[in-house]
Structure formats: C-alpha cells, structure tokens
Amino acid sequence: MANYYESSDLKKFGEVGTFAKEKMDKFWAYYNDVTGTDSALSKREKSLIALAVAFAKQCPYCIDAYTTACLENGSNPEQMHEALHIVSAMEAGIALVHGVQMQNVLKSKGAM
Amino acid sequence: MNTDFSSKIENAKIDFSPKTIDTLQLNLTKMCNQACTHCHVDSSPRRREAMSHELLERALTLLEADTRVTTIDLTGGAPELHGDFKWFLSELTRLRRRVIVRHNLTVTWDPHPLTGESMEYLPEFFKENRLEIVSSLPYYQEYFTDRQRGDGVFQKSIKSLQILNRLGFGKSGSGLILDLVYNPVGPFLPASQKGLENDYKRELKQKFDIEFSKLFAITNMPINRFAYQLKKLGSYEEYMEKLHTAFNVSAAESVMCRNMVSVGHDGRVFDCDFNQMLNMDFKKNEKSLTLFDIDFETFSKRTIQVANHCYGCTAGEGSSCGGSLV
Numbered sequence: 001m002a003n004y005y006e007s008s009d010l011k012k013f014g015e016v017g018t019f020a021k022e023k024m025d026k027f028w029a030y031y032n033d034v035t036g037t038d039s040a041l042s043k044r045e046k047s048l049i050a051l052a053v054a055f056a057k058q059c060p061y062c063i064d065a066y067t068t069a070c071l072e073n074g075s076n077p078e079q080m081h082e083a084l085h086i087v088s089a090m091e092a093g094i095a096l097v098h099g100v101q102m103q104n105v106l107k108s109k110g111a112m
Numbered sequence: 113m114n115t116d117f118s119s120k121i122e123n124a125k126i127d128f129s130p131k132t133i134d135t136l137q138l139n140l141t142k143m144c145n146q147a148c149t150h151c152h153v154d155s156s157p158r159r160r161e162a163m164s165h166e167l168l169e170r171a172l173t174l175l176e177a178d179t180r181v182t183t184i185d186l187t188g189g190a191p192e193l194h195g196d197f198k199w200f201l202s203e204l205t206r207l208r209r210r211v212i213v214r215h216n217l218t219v220t221w222d223p224h225p226l227t228g229e230s231m232e233y234l235p236e237f238f239k240e241n242r243l244e245i246v247s248s249l250p251y252y253q254e255y256f257t258d259r260q261r262g263d264g265v266f267q268k269s270i271k272s273l274q275i276l277n278r279l280g281f282g283k284s285g286s287g288l289i290l291d292l293v294y295n296p297v298g299p300f301l302p303a304s305q306k307g308l309e310n311d312y313k314r315e316l317k318q319k320f321d322i323e324f325s326k327l328f329a330i331t332n333m334p335i336n337r338f339a340y341q342l343k344k345l346g347s348y349e350e351y352m353e354k355l356h357t358a359f360n361v362s363a364a365e366s367v368m369c370r371n372m373v374s375v376g377h378d379g380r381v382f383d384c385d386f387n388q389m390l391n392m393d394f395k396k397n398e399k400s401l402t403l404f405d406i407d408f409e410t411f412s413k414r415t416i417q418v419a420n421h422c423y424g425c426t427a428g429e430g431s432s433c434g435g436s437l438v
Contacts, residue, residue, distance in 0.1 A: 042307075044303070044307065068300050071296065071298075071300045071303075072296075072300050072301045072302070072303055073303050073304075073307075074303030074304065074307050074308050074311060076251070076253060076255075076256065078253070
C-alpha cells in the first residue's frame with residue numbers, strides 16, 4: 001500500500017457493503033435522504049454544512065466530494081471559504097473555551 | 113465509462129428520432145473577439161471561417177419556402193462579426209420570424225478583429241430589429257467570469273447589460289428579451305437552473321441594478337478546447353464518468369437535436385452545434401450534404417447521429433442551447 005489515502009479510493013466506497021450489506025444499504029438510504037434532497041434545508045445549505053464537517057474531521061474524501069457538491073449546488077468559492085473560516089473559528093473557540101477548565105484546576109490548586 | 117451513448121438510449125428505449133425542425137441554427141463565423149477556455153467552437157480573433165453571402169441567401173430561400181422553422185438562432189464565434197450581419201438581419205426581420213442572437217456582451221467594446229470597425233452600434237441595432245439576445249455570463253461575480261473568459265470580461269459585460277437594460281432589454285413588459293447563460297468554470301455539472309436564476313437576479317439587481325429575462329444553465333461539452341483542458345487537468349475520464357452517471361431519461365427524451373438543424377460556416381448540416389464541431393455531418397452515399405443540397409423536409413427524416421459527448425446534454429437537468437431540459 002503506497003499511500004493510506006488515494007483519491008481513486010472514493011469510488012470504492014460502495015464496496016464497503018460487500019459484507020454486512022443490509023446495514024450499508026440502510027446507511028446509504030439514510031445518507032442519501034439526509035444529504036441529497038431539498039427539505040427544510042436546501043441541498044446547497046446541506047453541502048456547505050457537510051463541507052464544514054469535512055474540514056473539522058479532516059477527511060480528504062469528503063473535502064473532495066463536497067467541494068464538488070457545493071459547486072454543483074450553486075455555491076461559490078467565497079461562500080465555501082467562509083464555511084472554512086467558520087470551522088477554523090469554531091476550532092479556535094473550542095480550544096480557548098477549554099481554558100476555563102484549565103483555570104478551574106489552577107484555582108483548585110491555589111495557583112490562580 | 114460503462115456504456116456508450118448509443119447503447120444507453122437503445123437499452124432505455126428512448127425515441128431519438130427527429131420530431132420536427134422548428135429551429136435553424138446558423139454558425140455565421142468562427143471569428144470571435146474572445147478565446148474562452150470552455151469554447152467548444154475553438155473560436156478566437158484569429159479565426160476567419162465565415163458563411164458565404166450565397167449560403168445566407170440560400171437559408172433565406174429555404175425559410176421563405178418552409179414556415180415550420182419559427183426560430184433562427186445566430187451563433188458563432190461572435191455572429192455580429194460576420195460582414196453580412198446587418199444585411200442578413202434586415203432580411204430575417206422581413207420574414208417575421210423569431211431571431212435569437214448569441215451575443216457575448218464584450219463584442220460591443222472591442223474593435224472588429226479584421227476591420228477595426230467599432231461595434232458600439234450593436235445595442236441600438238438589436239433594438240431596431242427586435243432581436244432576442246442570449247448572452248453568456250458565466251457567473252454573477254467577477255472571479256468565475258474572468259477566469260473562464262479572460263481578464264476584464266466581467267466589467268465589460270456589466271456595462272453592456274446596463275446599456276441593454278436602458279434600451280428595455282430584459283425589462284418586464286418591454287417585450288425585449290435578454291436571457292443569460294451560466295456554464296460551470298470547470299469539470300462539474302451546473303447547479304439547478306431555477307436556484308441559479310434566483311441568485312443571478314438578486315445579485316445583479318443589488319450590485320449593478322441589472323435585470324434580465326431568464327437564465328439558461330448549460331453543461332460544458334467535453335469536446336475541443338474544453339476536452340483539451342480536461343485532459344490537461346487529468347480530469348477527462350472523471351468528467352465523462354460524471355456525465356454518464358448523471359444520465360437522465362427525461363432529459364434524453366427532450367434533447368434539442370430532435371427539433372433543429374445546425375449549419376456550419378461551410379454550409380454543411382448537422383444535428384446540433386456539437387456534432388458540427390466534431391464533423392459529424394449529414395451525408396448521403398458518403399458525400400457531405402450542404403444547405404444547397406437539402407431542404408428542411410429531407411433533413412427532418414434523417415437519423416440523428418450520437419456519440420459519447422451526447423451524455424453532456426442528458427446529464428442531470430439536461431442541457432441545450434435553451435438551458436436545462438427538465
């Protein structure tokens with residue numbers, strides 16, 4: 001195995017259902033219903049959310065798939081970069097807010 | 113790709129025979145003031161191919177004799193750069209048919225590549241002849257538009273659209289049609305036509321006070337310059353696979369080639385503009401036929417020629433010179 005991640009592997013996702021097929025079928029039905037339809041959220045909004053999750057989880061397959069999906073659902077690079085910055089801001093905020101826990105411990109040790 | 117297009121429509125039992133000929137599309141010239149990355153015609157300021165005066169007269173004769181053709185669709189290149197453009201338009205106006213001109217918006221501001229003539233008369237000329245204007249504007253933002261069509265194209269296009277609006281084009285109630293065309297900047301399918309139209313209308317109105325009639329979303333066809341770009345990016349196979357996967361039966365049943373004839377600059381006749389660029393012309397006994405050899409009745413009884421590029425018209429919502437099909 002030359003690399004753990006190959007872009008061509010994305011096409012093989014369906015092969016995961018070679019075993020335990022009924023469970024994968026249920027997953028696909030759920031997945032396609034949630035991500036691939038216009039409902040309370042539009043497909044465009046759903047694709048931007050999915051792209052943001054892809055950044056947060058740092059999944060190269062998902063970034064590839066949802067960058068394309070965002071374009072094909074009418075988003076533009078400006079909007080997609082804003083989604084990226086929301087993830088970055090959230091990640092930073094999540095790290096910083098945990099500073100409260102650190103401070104709680106510091107206070108319990110009499111160090112603050 | 114799993115299935116060639118011919119087998120695909122045969123397996124799906126889709127009727128691909130001509131229905132009628134209501135549209136005559138004429139590729140007046142390959143000359144254009146621009147050289148866009150997606151252009152399947154490979155047009156540029158250096159191209160010189162153009163229809164002869166005799167060929168245009170032949171088209172007028174056929175139109176006079178056969179009233180089933182209700183729409184004449186003038187394309188190129190930039191059709192306005194043809195030396196007989198003004199004369200031909202005045203003749204078409206006399207025939208009282210619907211005339212569409214595929215106007216790239218920037219041709220108004222660039223001097224004629226051959227003669228240096230100013231083209232700034234065009235907006236008023238379009239109004240005098242009550243032409244329907246169909247204009248490519250790849251996006252409502254500068255970034256995608258200039259990336260596809262060249263630096264400065266967006267600003268020139270906006271200036272043209274504002275002038276066309278002032279003359280009444282695209283304004284509701286004016287009866288003057290101004291449609292815009294979106295096509296993706298790269299190897300991806302267009303978004304929903306309706307959603308994009310809403311975006312264009314909102315953004316162009318807010319930012320530039322521009323109005324237009326309808327938006328057509330068109331899929332990039334994997335031939336000529338765009339195919340070369342795909343191959344250069346290593347994306348050709350992936351794009352073809354995408355088109356194949358997105359095959360839509362409803363779109364396939366409504367493809368434009370079932371209602372039209374496309375004529376090349378040399379008079380050869382084709383099922384559509386794309387077959388024209390691939391030299392898939394109408395032949396009899398191995399001989400290429402031209403508009404001088406046939407009439408619309410003969411052409412309406414032909415067998416439509418297909419190849420794998422036809423997946424471009426049947427993917428997703430479908431694609432045609434008039435936008436999506438479903």
